[in-house]
Amino acid sequence: MKRAVVLLSGGLDSTTTLATAIAEGYETYALSFEYGQRHKIEIGAARRIARALGAKEHRVAKIDMRIFGGSALTGDVDVPKKRPAKEIAEGIPVTYVPARNTIFLSYALALAETIGARDIFIGANAIDYSGYPDCRPEFIAAFETLANLATKAGVEGARFRIHAPLIKLSKAEIIRKALELDVDLALTHSCYDPTPDGVACGECDSCLLRLKGFREAALEDPVRYANK
């Protein structure tokens, strides 16, 4: 059975990506990161999702990105609330973490080479992506080129492939795809700034994009929100 490493944050996109890899017949190794987030709720969500969907393994790598500072997701800046959709779609937000997907994919590559996987899945999305540069197709393609030059396996003739199956889907399309794949979206956690008991805020960019996606898909989000 061919193996794949799947980056899993516990959100809607990475969960749908894991379901996609499993549906394509891969034995999946889910990989999550603890990186000085304000909350560890998403690690718990990732664990439950990996189990529920049937990942072969779930590994959590601790990385201390706080030494780099500079982002709302690493604790230095407030998470913006209630931004209009137009504003979310434009520019790079304060929730941008420098080189985050580069670091995540580097770890995924190391794990892939170690376990003999040649396929890496990431839930990057270039449509409703809040302007993160490391969610664009050209970034994914550049990482794939790098992966094949960086590794012993690449030098020896293997071909690593970076799969970003959601990259051109809208949030509504991702939600529909998740439901087609029988994913229980109640397990997923998207909020950047949940309450202490893990309830989504309903006002950060991530909650707003998710809620907009459910509205556009004419579906009800099974997740509970503090405000919406």
Added chain:
Amino acid sequence: MKRAVVLLSGGLDSTTTLATAIAEGYETYALSFEYGQRHKIEIGAARRIARALGAKEHRVAKIDMRIFGGSALTGDVDVPKKRPAKEIAEGIPVTYVPARNTIFLSYALALAETIGARDIFIGANAIDYSGYPDCRPEFIAAFETLANLATKAGVEGARFRIHAPLIKLSKAEIIRKALELDVDLALTHSCYDPTPDGVACGECDSCLLRLKGFREAALEDPVRYANK
């Protein structure tokens, strides 16, 4: 003053690279990693070197690469000893750590973007390099391409540059360059498998390449060896 991030392991090559960046007029931010090495001696060497050479800052990022296993440098396999020079020069050794330089450069990129640096220095070397794929010029070039696609700064028009000033030098040439730059090579630590009190083994690939370099440069290595 223009800033640069310099990857610093405390070995001969990265120390000479730091001295090169300083000589070129950069304000340098040295970056070292604790990554489940058998020994933390090299972190101590890196600290002393950063101070002695006049780096502006020295940061140490803890990363747990043991979860990837698979290499003598991460503790799973014995470090090979007394290999002939020809054998060292051929093939990829067990000291290869999957995606190590990719992970290191990703962190360097995150730090560079955070502090407003556009230049990253790495002591990669493609001549006496023991066959590591992620020390080749094409790997460095691919990472530079990636860096400019991966980052907010890149999207906004900045140009990141990955400098590998030693990439085409022999070990003897690196040693001569270090001495031209007044580097005290007694501070450097190259051994993969030192004694508990930090004395170099004299028999691992790294010691053998270093000693060969000193012989070819007709110079005496100021570092003490358990065997040579």
